[in-house]
Amino acid sequence: MSNYSKTGLKRFIGTMLILSLLMGMMISLMPLEASAEVKTFTVGFDAEFPPYGYRAENGEYVGFDLDLAQEVCKRNGWTLNKKPINWDSKDMELESGAIDCIWNGFTIDGREDKYTWSTPYIDNSQVVIVKKESAINKLNDLKGKNVVVQADSSALAAFKGEDATDENKALAGSFASLQQVQDYNTAFLNLESGMADAVCMDIGVANYQIQSRGDAFRMLDEKVSSEKYGIGFKLGNKELRNKVQETLLAMKADGTFDTIAEKWGLETSVCLDPDDKYIDKDETPVLPGQSGNGIDWGAMLAQLGEGMGRSILIFVLTLLFSMPLGLLVAFVRMSRFKPLQWIARIYISIMRGTPLMLQLLVVCFGPYYLFHITLTENYRFIALIIGFSVNYAAYFAEIYRAGIQAVPVGQREAASILGYSGGQTFRKIIFPQMVKNVLPPVTNEIITLVKDTSLAYVLTYLELFSMAKQLSAAATSLVPLFVAGLFYYIFNFIVAFVMELIEKKFNYYK
Amino acid sequence: MAELEKSKNEASSERLLEINNLSKSFDGRKVLEDISLTVEKGEVISIIGPSGSGKTTLLRCATFLETMDDGELSYCGKKVVTSRNGKAVYPSKAEMKEAKSKFSLVFQNFNLFPHFNVLKNVSDAAVSVMKRNKEEVLEESRQILKKVGLEEKLKAYPCELSGGQQQRVAIARALVMNPEILYFDEPTSALDPEITAGILRIMKELAEEKMTMVIVTHEIDFARAVSDRVIFMDGGYIIEQGAPKDVIDNPSNERTKTFLRKLSSL
Ligand SMILES: Nc1ncnc2c1ncn2[C@@H]1O[C@H](COP(=O)(O)OP(=O)(O)OP(=O)(O)O)[C@@H](O)[C@H]1O
Ligand SMILES: [Mg+2]
Numbered sequence: 043m044s045n046y047s048k049t050g051l052k053r054f055i056g057t058m059l060i061l062s063l064l065m066g067m068m069i070s071l072m073p074l075e076a077s078a079e080v081k082t083f084t085v086g087f088d089a090e091f092p093p094y095g096y097r098a099e100n101g102e103y104v105g106f107d108l109d110l111a112q113e114v115c116k117r118n119g120w121t122l123n124k125k126p127i128n129w130d131s132k133d134m135e136l137e138s139g140a141i142d143c144i145w146n147g148f149t150i151d152g153r154e155d156k157y158t159w160s161t162p163y164i165d166n167s168q169v170v171i172v173k174k175e176s177a178i179n180k181l182n183d184l185k186g187k188n189v190v191v192q193a194d195s196s197a198l199a200a201f202k203g204e205d206a207t208d209e210n211k212a213l214a215g216s217f218a219s220l221q222q223v224q225d226y227n228t229a230f231l232n233l234e235s236g237m238a239d240a241v242c243m244d245i246g247v248a249n250y251q252i253q254s255r256g257d258a259f260r261m262l263d264e265k266v267s268s269e270k271y272g273i274g275f276k277l278g279n280k281e282l283r284n285k286v287q288e289t290l291l292a293m294k295a296d297g298t299f300d301t302i303a304e305k306w307g308l309e310t311s312v313c314l315d316p317d318d319k320y321i322d323k324d325e326t327p328v329l330p331g332q333s334g335n336g337i338d339w340g341a342m343l344a345q346l347g348e349g350m351g352r353s354i355l356i357f358v359l360t361l362l363f364s365m366p367l368g369l370l371v372a373f374v375r376m377s378r379f380k381p382l383q384w385i386a387r388i389y390i391s392i393m394r395g396t397p398l399m400l401q402l403l404v405v406c407f408g409p410y411y412l413f414h415i416t417l418t419e420n421y422r423f424i425a426l427i428i429g430f431s432v433n434y435a436a437y438f439a440e441i442y443r444a445g446i447q448a449v450p451v452g453q454r455e456a457a458s459i460l461g462y463s464g465g466q467t468f469r470k471i472i473f474p475q476m477v478k479n480v481l482p483p484v485t486n487e488i489i490t491l492v493k494d495t496s497l498a499y500v501l502t503y504l505e506l507f508s509m510a511k512q513l514s515a516a517a518t519s520l521v522p523l524f525v526a527g528l529f530y531y532i533f534n535f536i537v538a539f540v541m542e543l544i545e546k547k548f549n550y551y552k
Numbered sequence: 553m554a555e556l557e558k559s560k561n562e563a564s565s566e567r568l569l570e571i572n573n574l575s576k577s578f579d580g581r582k583v584l585e586d587i588s589l590t591v592e593k594g595e596v597i598s599i600i601g602p603s604g605s606g607k608t609t610l611l612r613c614a615t616f617l618e619t620m621d622d623g624e625l626s627y628c629g630k631k632v633v634t635s636r637n638g639k640a641v642y643p644s645k646a647e648m649k650e651a652k653s654k655f656s657l658v659f660q661n662f663n664l665f666p667h668f669n670v671l672k673n674v675s676d677a678a679v680s681v682m683k684r685n686k687e688e689v690l691e692e693s694r695q696i697l698k699k700v701g702l703e704e705k706l707k708a709y710p711c712e713l714s715g716g717q718q719q720r721v722a723i724a725r726a727l728v729m730n731p732e733i734l735y736f737d738e739p740t741s742a743l744d745p746e747i748t749a750g751i752l753r754i755m756k757e758l759a760e761e762k763m764t765m766v767i768v769t770h771e772i773d774f775a776r777a778v779s780d781r782v783i784f785m786d787g788g789y790i791i792e793q794g795a796p797k798d799v800i801d802n803p804s805n806e807r808t809k810t811f812l813r814k815l816s817s818l
Contacts, residue, residue, distance in 0.1 A: 452663035455617050460677035460729065461652045463645075470680070474667050551666045551709045 081504065082121045085111045086141030089126035090226070093250040093306040094147035097126070106306035107145045110163075113298060114289045121511075136276050138410050143286070144274040147244060149196040151269040152203060154321050158279050160287045161318035162270030163299075164311045166244045168200045170262040171252065173233060178240060181264045185216040187239035190229045197242040198222060200267040210266060226251060233259070242266055246311050253307065270313060280322070291316050342513055342522055349509030350529050353495040356430060356505060360491060363431035368438025375443055386439070393436030399500050402429040406501050426501050430494070437487055445480035446472060478548045485541040492534050506530065566593040567629060568654070568732050568764055569614065574623030576606075576613055583609050585788040587623070591733060594762045598775035598796075601785035602811055607768040610785070611735050614766075615657045616648065627654040628732060653682070656726035657735040661742050662718045664710040664725070670697065671706040674725045682729070689728065696724045700754055716747035723754060734758070736767040772815055776800050784808045 087095035087107060095105035103124040115122040127135050127144075135141045136157075147166065150159055170189075172178045178187065191197040200206055201214035214220055221238065226247060232238035243251075245265075252259050275283045293299040294314050303309045375386035393401070406425035409415040449472050457467040496507030510526030569591040576584040584606045591597060599607050612618035614625070620640045625633035632651045634641050642648065664673050675693040679686050697703055700720040710718055719739060726734055736755070740748040752774050759765060759778045769775055775782055775796060782799040784791045784807075792805045803809050 450663075452659060452661060453665065456659065456663035456665070458617060459615055459652070459655075459657045460725070461649055461681040462677065463649075463681075466680060470676070471665055478667070552711050 081119075081509075082123050083111070083115050083118075084123040084125050084141045085143060085145045086125050086127040086132060086135050087144070087146035088129045091146055091247070092226075092254075093246065093308065095124075095126075095145075106302065106308055107147065109302045109305070110290065110293070110299070111145055113293055113302065114286055117289050117292070118285065136274070138407065139276075142275070142279075142282060147246065147271050148274050149199070149244075149269050150272040150274075150321070151196075152199055153274065156277065157274035158277050158283050159275070159321050160273040160283055160290065161314065161320060162272050163290065163314035164246060164271040164308065165268070165313040166196070166246055166271055166311060167268040168197050168242055168266035169245050169248050170264075170266060171233070171241045171243065171248050171259050172239065172262065174258055174260050176239065176260075178262070180262065181213055181266065184213065184240055186218050188219045188221065188232075189214075189217045190221045190232050190238040190241045192222065192226060192229065192243065196244060196269060197266065200269075201242070207267070213266075230255065230259075246308050249307060249310075283320075287320075290314060343525070345509055345513060346506065346522060346525055346529060349504060349506035349526070350533070352503065352505040352509075353492075353498075353507075354533070356426060356495045356498055356503070357491060359427045360430040360434055360495075361488065363427065364434035364438055367431060367435035369442055371435050371439035372442040372446065375439055376446070390436045390439060393433050394440075398429070398433050398494060399497050401433055402426065402497060402500055405429040405432070422501050423503060426498050426503050429501075430491075434487065434491060438484070441480050441483045441487065442476060444483075445476040448479045449475045478552070481541070481545050481548060485538070485545075488537055488541065489534050492537055493530060496530075567591070568593050568627065569766075570624075570626045570629075571614065572624040573635070574610075574613060574620050574625070576609060576618065576620050583788050584613065584620075587788075587790055589783070589790065591764060591766060593732070593764055595764055595780050596759045596778050597766045597781045597783060598779040599766065599768045599783045599785060600770070600772065600775060600811070601791075602814075605785040606788045607785055608737055611657065611737050611766070611768060615655060615735060616642075616652065617657075627651045653729070654731060655733040655735060656729050656731040657737065658719070658722050658726050658739050660738045662710075662715075662722045664718055664721055666710050669707050669709050670702060670713070670721050673710065673721055674728050677725070678728050693724070693728055696727050697721075700724050701750075714747065715743045716750055719743065719751050720754065723751075727758075733764045733766060736765065736769070738768055738770065741770060770815070772800060772812070784811070786811065 085095075085108065087103075087105070089095060089097050089103060091105070093105055094107040095103060097103055103126060108122075108124055111124075112122050114120075125135075125141050127141065132144055133156075136144060144157070147164070149166070150162055170178075170181065170184065178184060191201070198220075201210050201220060206214075221232070226241075226243065229238070229241045229243070230251065233241050245261075248261055252261065273283070273286060275286075290299065291314070293302075294316070299314060300309060300312065303312045371386055371389065374382050375390065377383050377386070402425070405428050406422060409421075453471050453475065454467060457471045462470065495505055498505045499508035499511070506526050506529055510522045513522035514520060567590055569589070571587060571589045574584055574587040574589075575582065587606075587610060589610075599610070601607055609618060613620045619642065620633065622635055622638050622640050623633065624631065624635050624640075630651070632643060632647065643651075665676075668676060671690065671693055674697060675686075675689045678684050678689040678693075694703065694706065697706065700723060702717060702720055702724070705713060705717065705721075710721065713721065719742075723739075739755070740751050743751065748771070752771065755765070755767070755774075756778055767775070767779075779796050781793060782796045783793040784799055784803070784805070786807045791807055792799055792803065798804075799808065800812065803812060
């Protein structure tokens with residue numbers, strides 16, 4: 043069976059989808075590069091794949107796999123991030139680190155080498171569903187019929203993939219047509235309306251669909267193929283895989299796993315076995331000891347303190363880079379050379395006219411999605427500082443420009459008469475007066491920056507706000523958020539105090 | 553004949569400023585037209601004329617705060633601005649700096665540096681522009697400040713001084729640079745009348761010390777008292793010039809007469 047990947051097409055689609063993808067990422071937390079220490083566990087899934095993962099009527103994402111993932115997170119003290127993905131770009135999501143794993147009725151067979159797999163936990167087979175009154179009873183009856191499968195699905199792979207059996211290939215060749223649809227709803231719509239004669243799909247899905255759609259459909263006894271589901275991690279990310287696997291086995295041992303399976307009517311398909319070995323290594327997963335997860339104030343404050351430290355780091359580095367950069371931009375903006383002046387104008391207008399959050403995402407993921415530059419985990423922080431600095435430089439540039447223009451022309455003229463050079467005039471006469479002029483607006487900007495550091499969460503940098511959000515989710519309590527709010531307030535109080543001192547220092551004249 | 557030639561040469565070696573055929577317009581409107589002017593060493597010249605006649609613009613062109621459209625300009629016999637194809641051509645930065653060292657300008661509104669104290673306002677340029685010894689400059693600055701009556705205010709900032717005191721600092725700042733020519737643009741018109749007298753006295757003292765000065769002023773009595781030469785400007789032209797007793801007390805031109813009559817009727 044093949045993985046059906048057409049790299050070129052995927053890249054094309056990937057590029058086309060950059061914007062919508064970025065928008066999607068904006069509303070979801072981005073994980074750190076997957077590792078055992080992740081605090082947010084991002085599961086990528088196809089939101090139209092019940093019962094494994096789908097969008098419930100109330101708008102929430104639910105399903106068997108999501109329930110399992112939720113339980114795994116709970117036991118590890120992680121925050122689960124359910125990330126619906128476009129199935130065509132699942133590899134890109136995983137490679138870029140936007141998701142930690144694909145957990146979504148994900149067929150191992152044929153993809154063994156593409157991911158680092160958990161052991162199989164659901165045995166799934168490809169079956170054929172027809173209308174109840176259909177004359178089709180065995181696979182051979184499908185000859186000359188219209189068959190529907192989901193695009194890039196196991197069913198499609200079973201018929202047409204590289205590893206498809208010769209019988210299945212021959213069978214598919216005998217169909218009048220083999221249509222691919224985006225989701226099962228469309229597939230059943232086709233079947234129901236008579237546009238298709240049969241739908242081929244995973245047995246678990248089939249059971250669920252037949253159950254929920256009443257008895258208008260039936261399943262053929264003969265199966266197209268038999269296959270197993272696993273959780274796919276980024277190739278080589280064994281640390282996280284092992285952690286999840288161990289948790290699943292613990293859940294299996296205490297019966298939680300089966301309870302969840304029953305809830306979704308999948309109990310007959312469960313095949314998770316502690317004796318199974320990983321595909322990549324002949325290593326049997328170890329069963330972890332029980333671990334409690336009580337909430338500990340000391341630990342919470344320590345973690346918030348750590349988050350605070352990171353926020354301060356962003357704050358300091360951003361100021362360090364953006365304040366001088368802003369001066370440079372202000373110079374370019376005031377340049378007498380029109381093209382330069384326009385470059386600065388456009389730069390400032392973009393920086394001030396688009397959300398900082400979007401700019402951070404573009405700086406972080408742009409290189410990957412636009413130029414296919416593979417990014418390292420270190421780049422996330424660099425991107426953060428670049429994004430913040432470049433944005434704040436634009437604001438500072440305009441503040442500086444106003445501050446420079448507020449210095450009376452007479453000052454320049456007096457300096458010119460006295461013979462000061464251009465550089466001396468700026469350094470000795472204009473700059474010190476500008477600094478005094480810009481202190482109040484710069485103070486405003488700095489205080490805004492303190493609060494803006496929380497935007498680092500879009501790049502899953504665990505600063506104060508993300509930390510508080512995750513702690514709050516883990517403890518199902520708002521206390522960490524309130525504590526974080528207090529931290530921000532104290533931080534700003536100190537900043538305002540220091541700025542006031544500086545302003546006072548400049549009060550010796552005028 | 554030979555003697556006359558000689559004295560002429562001597563005079564021209566003492567010529568500090570020479571402006572020929574200067575013209576300047578703003579937005580296509582002529583503000584200065586065919587201005588020619590010479591300033592000899594030790595001369596005190598007053599420029600008078602109605603508002604908008606171009607007096608300030610003339611000083612600003614002479615001090616390079618404004619670029620002239622056409623004309624020639626020399627300081628101390630050295631050509632600075634030349635005229636080529638009806639356009640004024642300015643020299644390199646280094647030559648401009650050299651030319652700037654020949655003069656200083658006292659502004660109507662002082663333009664002191666607000667973030668420098670009095671001593672620093674007066675001494676900084678001599679140290680950082682002329683690269684003179686700092687101690688020496690500070691000592692000289694203190695002496696000049698004493699001369700203008702500000703020895704008590706060395707550490708004060710401009711905002712702590714009265715207008716008259718600020719103008720004295722501005723004059724001291726100009727003097728420390730040791731200029732050949734000192735320009736004044738209505739140095740007293742931003743000041744109260746009782747303070748004006750103090751400034752005028754300082755300027756009179758400078759005149760007695762043979763400081764070369766070009767003074768734009770509305771103080772006719774002061775102009776008559778200190779000037780060797782008075783220039784009357786109107787509409788961008790030099791209408792007439794000469795000794796105060798001629799131009800002020802016995803003007804030949806109708807426009808000069810009208811202007812002076814208006815002034816005295818105020
Ligand atoms: N930067 C400028 N742009 C445009 N027009 C100007 C500028 N500076 C001066 N002018 C105009 O040039 C003319 C001469 O101005 P200037 O200041 O030289 O007159 P002034 O003789 O000094 O007058 P006052 O006695 O009022 O100081 C005026 O009509 C003035 O409006
Ligand atoms: Mg004027």
